[in-house]
Amino acid sequence: xxxxxxxxxxxxxxxxxxxxxxxxxxxxxxxxxxxxxxxxxxxxxxxxxxxxxxxxxxxxxxxxxxxxxxxxxxxxxxxxxxxxxxxxxxxxxxxxxxxxxxxxxxxxxxxxxxxxxxxxxxxxxxxxxxxxxxxxxxxxxxxxxxxxxxxxxxxxxxxxxxxxxxxxxxxxxxxxxxxxxxxxxxxxxxxxxxxxxxxxxxxxxxxxxxxxxxxxxxxxxxxxxxxxxxxxxxxxxxxxxxxxxxxxxxxxxxxxxxxxxxxxxxxxxxxxxxxxxxxxxxxxxxxxxxxxxxxxxxxxxxxxxxxxxxxxxxxxxxxxxxxxxxxxxxxxxxxx
Amino acid sequence: xxxxxxxxxxxxxxxxxxxxxxxxxxxxxxxxxxxxxxxxxxxxxxxxxxxxxxxxxxxxxxxxxxxxxxxxxxxxxxxxxxxxxxxxxxxxxxxxxxxxxxxxxxxxxxxxxxxxxxxxxxxxxxxxxxxxxxxxxxxxxxxxxxxxxxxxxxxxxxxxxxxxxxxxxxxxxxxxxxxxxxxxxxxxxxxxxxxxxxxxxxxxxxxxxxxxxxxxxxxxxxxxxxxxxxxxxxxxxxxxxxxxxxxxxxxxx
Ligand SMILES: [Fe+2]
Ligand SMILES: [Fe+2]
Ligand SMILES: [Fe+2]
Numbered sequence: 126x127x128x129x130x131x132x133x134x135x136x137x138x139x140x141x142x143x144x145x146x147x148x149x150x151x152x153x154x155x156x157x158x159x160x161x162x163x164x165x166x167x168x169x170x171x172x173x174x175x176x177x178x179x180x181x182x183x184x185x186x187x188x189x190x191x192x193x194x195x196x197x198x199x200x201x202x203x204x205x206x207x208x209x210x211x212x213x214x215x216x217x218x219x220x221x222x223x224x225x226x227x228x229x230x231x232x233x234x235x236x237x238x239x240x241x242x243x244x245x246x247x248x249x250x251x252x253x254x255x256x257x258x259x260x261x262x263x264x265x266x267x268x269x270x271x272x273x274x275x276x277x278x279x280x281x282x283x284x285x286x287x288x289x290x291x292x293x294x295x296x297x298x299x300x301x302x303x304x305x306x307x308x309x310x311x312x313x314x315x316x317x318x319x320x321x322x323x324x325x326x327x328x329x330x331x332x333x334x335x336x337x338x339x340x341x342x343x344x345x346x347x348x349x350x351x352x353x354x355x356x357x358x359x360x361x362x363x364x365x366x367x368x369x370x371x372x373x374x375x376x377x378x379x380x381x382x383x384x385x386x387x388x389x390x391x392x393x394x395x396x397x398x399x400x401x402x403x404x405x406x407x408x409x410x411x412x413x414x415x416x417x418x419x420x421x422x423x424x425x426x427x428x429x430x431x432x433x434x435x436x437x438x439x440x441x442x443x444x445x446x447x448x449x450x451x452x453x454x455x456x457x458x459x460x461x
Numbered sequence: 462x463x464x465x466x467x468x469x470x471x472x473x474x475x476x477x478x479x480x481x482x483x484x485x486x487x488x489x490x491x492x493x494x495x496x497x498x499x500x501x502x503x504x505x506x507x508x509x510x511x512x513x514x515x516x517x518x519x520x521x522x523x524x525x526x527x528x529x530x531x532x533x534x535x536x537x538x539x540x541x542x543x544x545x546x547x548x549x550x551x552x553x554x555x556x557x558x559x560x561x562x563x564x565x566x567x568x569x570x571x572x573x574x575x576x577x578x579x580x581x582x583x584x585x586x587x588x589x590x591x592x593x594x595x596x597x598x599x600x601x602x603x604x605x606x607x608x609x610x611x612x613x614x615x616x617x618x619x620x621x622x623x624x625x626x627x628x629x630x631x632x633x634x635x636x637x638x639x640x641x642x643x644x645x646x647x648x649x650x651x652x653x654x655x656x657x658x659x660x661x662x663x664x665x666x667x668x669x670x671x672x673x674x675x676x677x678x679x680x681x682x683x684x685x686x687x688x689x690x691x692x693x694x695x696x697x698x699x700x701x702x703x704x705x706x707x708x709x710x711x712x713x714x
Contacts, residue, residue: 191496198490205705205714206531207480207517210487211510217490218503225496263705263714313714321712429491437494439619440555443612450611 127189127253127277127342159360164290167233175359178352179289180234182361187227188245188252190220192426196260197269205263212309213266219302226298230291246431254412255342257420264317264324264331270310272335272377276342278303279373288360311380318384332381333389340404341412343370349409374402467643468581469524470543471650473533474640474686476516477544479591480534481695482565483509484702485552494555501601505562508594515587535706539696546685547630549695553623556609556616560623563602567663568634569595571656580648603667610671617672624668625676632681635660640687 144152151170158165165171194217201217204210228238244250255273260266281303284296317324344350344366356362364372374393381388392405415423462470486506493499517530528536547565552558573595576588609620635657637645645652668675684690705714 194499195491201487201490202484202701203704205535205712207510207514207534209714211507211514214487214490214503214507214510218500218507221496221499221503225500228496316714320714321709323709324712433492433494436492437555439613439615440494440498440609443609443616446616447608447612 127186127193127280156358159288159358162286162288162360164293165288166290174355175361176234178356178359178361179292180231180236182356183227183231183234183292184236184241184244185251185253187224187231187241188250189256190224190227191245192252192256192430193273194220195426195429196256196258196422197266199260200263200266203263204266209313216270216306216309219306223295223299223302226295230289230295233291242434246427246434248418248427251416253342254415254420255338257415257423257426258335258338259422261334262327262331264314264327265335267310267313267317267328268331268335270306270308271314271380272310272339273342274303274306274310275377276339276373278307279369279376280343283363283369286360286363292361314386315384318386329386332386336389337408337411338415340370340374340407341409341415343367343373345409345412346407371401374404378402462639462643464643464647465523465525467640467647468649469520470640471644472516472520472523472584473543474545476513476520476533477542478548478565478569479509479516480513481542481544481698482548482562483507483513484698485548485550485561486558488552489558502558505598505601508591508598512587512591512594515590519583519587531706535703539691539699540688542691542695542699543686543688544695545630545633546682546692547627547634549685549692549698550627550630551694553626554619556619556623557626559602559605559609560620560627562598563606563667564624564627564631564664565634566595566598566602567660567667568631568656570599570663571659572651572653575651575656579650584649599663606667606673607671610668610673620671621673624673628676629679629681632678633683633685636683636686638687 152172155165155171155175158169165175197213197217197220201210201213204213228241231241232238241250245252260269278300281296281300285293285300287293287296314328317328347353347365347367350366353362353365357365378388378393390405392403394403396403414420418424483506486502486509489502489506491499493502513534514530517533521528521530521533545565547561550557550561552561570592573588573592577585577592579585579588606620606624609616611617635653637652637654641650641653644650665675682690685692705712
């Protein structure tokens, strides 16, 4: 997903101080609510770990929406038709909106948007590593819609039932739009797959480049994903990384076949006993390298976010100053 | 020039203004000063591209040579573009982006309002839709002109400079040539000169509230809407926008 379970905090690093009886009681009650599928709302008591996990996950998701605008933004000026340009613009605008709802959901947990943006720009916060790959041809825009938004949907549909109310509600709005994103991507890919030899080459090349990074979007394998068990218990998460990855592969392989595209995995094979596709090993060393900052576009993406933020500083300051002036003028008028 | 040819030229002017402004705004994806503005600019760009599609599709039909919106957007070169010089000016800083958007939108607001009464039904319908969108563009950009003008010292200086820099390109909007005269005579559209007083009032009110000075009218270049002489900027914009259609002329997307 856009959050990839990127919990780089080693196991046990969150200090365990002894809990008093009251805290134990509150935690039990909290878990009872969770088990009864009662939504947790911002004013409800919640364990510190629950709050921290949510902040981490939701903010990573928000940052991913924002950074995710950049690879597609790279093509909006070069979209091949006016219709495609309009659809891509609408999609990018949606992603900015997703970022906004998610930052707002995060604010209900007691962190401000400014703090979160600071964390992104300083490189402290993570975003989905998928956006650290380049968009080289128009086919990449199609593949992103089809597979990247497709993988996001696979992850986000269960999040509509996340135990934390504001996050779950944000997801419901977001999922509605994501399915349109996936469709437009599939449409681009289909047009190119049925197009000229040059177009077919572009689209196969894009699939080759994106396939493994897309599978990485579901996060590390379950055996290496230390937060999964607790997140499942808290019903922040409903399926494991590997379960979602498998579902995704099962859904996408037939689509690729229909398009006449070849998935770049020699081990990919239908397994009738399991009722699932078997597939090769995801190159996890690449995943960890990109997560740690060494991907094709990590520096470029952050640099653009930083530059946009810096160049916009005088504008934000002006808006604040103006709002303050107006407030004072209105007060002065009322006093007079 | 017969009636159809005049209408075709006129529709290109409308369509190209929307197209080129929309394309300029597309360049800003990922560069807005804050997230809300990212959405607003993308939304305005989307409106412009939508308007361009309506005007250019209609232009293609009027021309009757089988060119659709994409043939007109992606397969014409600088000599055949009919947008005003103002919209092809580069984005510059946020003050320039906003200043350009405000000056052209305040003009379009008057123009589209007049076009809703066009003798040409199809054009009147397009104008009606575009007018609703453009009112929002004027409001949004006007509010920014005020905020920046009456904000900090730096923002005031930048906003004044932007208005000063762009002012010379506003003259062309109100010039009346042969095409405009024929369009006005046929009751299809207004004589642009008649839109000036309302535009002046609108712009002056915003500048005043923004504590900005209205620049002196000096020399005003022309040559955009009649295609006589665009600026050097347009060719680069087209090179980027038209790349795929030019590089792969047989492909369908
Ligand atoms: Fe999204
Ligand atoms: Fe998402
Ligand atoms: Fe999306």
